[in-house]
Amino acid sequence: MPSDLRAQAEKVIARCRYLAQFTEEPGQIKRTFLSPTMRICMQAVQGWMEAAGMAVRTDAAGNLHGRYAGTGGGCLMVGSHLDTVPDGGAFDGMLGVMLGLAMVEALEGEKLPFAIELVGFSEEEGVRFRFPFIGSRALVGRLDPGLLAHRDRDGISLTEALTGFGLDPLQIKDCALREEVACFLEFHIEQGILLESEDLSLGVVQAIAGQTRAEITFTGRASHAGTTPMRLRNDAVAGAAEWVGEVERLALDTPGLVATVGDLRTHPGAGNIVAGQLRASLDVRHADDSIRHRAVDTLLAQADSIAARRGLTVGTKISMDQPAVTMDPGMCALAMEAIRSTGVTPLSMVSGAGHDAMILAERVPTTMIFLRSPEGLSHHPEESVRPQDVENALAAGLAFLRHMNKEQSIQHA
Numbered sequence: 039m040p041s042d043l044r045a046q047a048e049k050v051i052a053r054c055r056y057l058a059q060f061t062e063e064p065g066q067i068k069r070t071f072l073s074p075t076m077r078i079c080m081q082a083v084q085g086w087m088e089a090a091g092m093a094v095r096t097d098a099a100g101n102l103h104g105r106y107a108g109t110g111g112g113c114l115m116v117g118s119h120l121d122t123v124p125d126g127g128a129f130d131g132m133l134g135v136m137l138g139l140a141m142v143e144a145l146e147g148e149k150l151p152f153a154i155e156l157v158g159f160s161e162e163e164g165v166r167f168r169f170p171f172i173g174s175r176a177l178v179g180r181l182d183p184g185l186l187a188h189r190d191r192d193g194i195s196l197t198e199a200l201t202g203f204g205l206d207p208l209q210i211k212d213c214a215l216r217e218e219v220a221c222f223l224e225f226h227i228e229q230g231i232l233l234e235s236e237d238l239s240l241g242v243v244q245a246i247a248g249q250t251r252a253e254i255t256f257t258g259r260a261s262h263a264g265t266t267p268m269r270l271r272n273d274a275v276a277g278a279a280e281w282v283g284e285v286e287r288l289a290l291d292t293p294g295l296v297a298t299v300g301d302l303r304t305h306p307g308a309g310n311i312v313a314g315q316l317r318a319s320l321d322v323r324h325a326d327d328s329i330r331h332r333a334v335d336t337l338l339a340q341a342d343s344i345a346a347r348r349g350l351t352v353g354t355k356i357s358m359d360q361p362a363v364t365m366d367p368g369m370c371a372l373a374m375e376a377i378r379s380t381g382v383t384p385l386s387m388v389s390g391a392g393h394d395a396m397i398l399a400e401r402v403p404t405t406m407i408f409l410r411s412p413e414g415l416s417h418h419p420e421e422s423v424r425p426q427d428v429e430n431a432l433a434a435g436l437a438f439l440r441h442m443n444k445e446q447s448i449q450h451a
């Protein structure tokens with residue numbers, strides 16, 4: 039084991055910041071699924087994986103896999119995502135991939151009885167096709183073929199995007215996890231304020247909140263902003279604005295519920311036109327699926343009644359209904375124990391953010407280790423992580439490997 043974990047931790051941070059230069063928008067970090075900058079990012083990560091003794095391949099969904107062989111059967115999968123939100127930070131996703139890489143590097147060629155497969159997932163954020171977890175869904179065989187026809191904002195279908203990247207959509211079925219993959223571990227920044235407020239460095243995620251994502255379209259009638267009397271308007275924006283207030287109110291009044299309208303697009307979209315149409319995104323999350331479902335029903339009913347009163351119509355498209363997911367108790371106990379063995383006190387937590395781990399958990403025992411997010415900041419360019427916390431996470435990851443080795447727990451469940 040390398041003596042200088044601090045230097046390794048600083049390398050992890052430097053690598054995340056290095057990858058941040060591969061962006062579609064100058065002046066911000068934005069790297070979406072199957073974009074040219076994603077290709078360059080993957081090439082950089084591939085180079086580091088190969089230098090660490092890993093055999094590298096890209097699967098048909100664009101996920102980057104680096105395999106560090108073991109002396110026996112079974113495989114621990116470690117990973118997170120390489121895509122970002124628009125104007126995002128350098129660590130959401132990339133940190134988990136770089137920590138997995140650092141764990142392998144820290145082995146300095148030593149072989150474990152099991153292989154480690156490091157995955158840089160191609161798509162987690164749902165930015166390009168407004169549908170998240172495309173990379174990890176491919177691994178659990180849950181990528182709906184209907185999605186291949188979805189188009190991005192430039193009118194490019196998922197099939198065309200995959201083909202343009204040199205991938206074969208017909209081979210997506212071959213991405214499915216092999217039997218030898220026994221378990222999955224994801225490191226991630228917390229993206230919230232809990233660890234910071236408890237003055238703790240690391241947490242173990244016991245469960246991940248469920249999410250609904252939907253698109254609500256308010257349709258009225260476009261008209262002249264100067265000549266249409268206020269009382270004779272069917273203004274899609276004014277109706278949607280009233281509804282957005284209701285979204286916030288319901289979430290404030292429901293303990294544990296978060297609800298967000300993060301994207302509004304008007305049509306025709308000019309300052310001197312009363313908008314005829316508005317498309318609003320809706321993201322609703324709660325640890326209890328029945329509370330989440332009830333909230334979504336309430337919000338859709340409110341959209342209908344606001345629209346009816348204003349002479350508008352409403353269309354609803356639910357693009358995702360992802361249930362809350364419990365992490366594997368055995369894997370979580372192992373992660374807690376690994377962290378404690380390094381002298382750090384872990385916090386047991388529930389994640390409000392979605393992660394590739396919630397998809398992998400459908401197929402293999404899964405856990406996540408969270409690192410403190412300074413000021414709870416994430417999905418923001420100033421998102422960061424402290425070197426001491428990365429050092430602690432790396433030490434915990436290495437202890438996790440030793441514990442797995444000792445317990446010979448690497449059998450496929």
Ligand code: GLV
Nearest residue numbers: 163390391392393
């Ligand atoms: C992923 O970042 C999410 O939106 O939860």
Ligand code: MN
Nearest residue numbers: 123130163417
């Ligand atoms: Mn994110």
Ligand code: MN
Nearest residue numbers: 119130131162
């Ligand atoms: Mn993430």
